[in-house]
Amino acid sequence: MTDTYQYLSPGNWIICRYDGMNQVILRRTGDTPSGEGREVTNYAYDRFGNVTAMTDERQSRKTAERNGPKQRPDRLSA
Numbered sequence: 555m556t557d558t559y560q561y562l563s564p565g566n567w568i569i570c571r572y573d574g575m576n577q578v579i580l581r582r583t584g585d586t587p588s589g590e591g592r593e594v595t596n597y598a599y600d601r602f603g604n605v606t607a608m609t610d611e612r613q614s615r616k617t618a619e620r621n622g623p624k625q626r627p628d629r630l631s632a
Contacts, residue, residue, distance in 0.1 A: 555579075577603060 556576075560568040571580040577599050584592040598607040609615045 575599075575603065 555574070556572045558570050558572070560570075562568065565585045567584055567586065569580075569582040569584070570578050571582075573579045577597070579597050579599075581595045581597070582592070593611040595611070596609045597605055598609075600606045605618060607615055607617045
């Protein structure tokens, strides 16, 4: 896994964690490089590299259904 840090402005950071396929699996914003104090979003992928689910800091999970590789979601549901 690889982490990247992006400084936007004082008190505003974006941290992304990538898996071995270079897909974002975690995105965190926060007041410090560790991302303390703000939102965290986790991502899950299918075998084609499509995002299949996103879970936010409130543990609200959204899923996407597709009918083939690299296509737009047919449906996004909570």
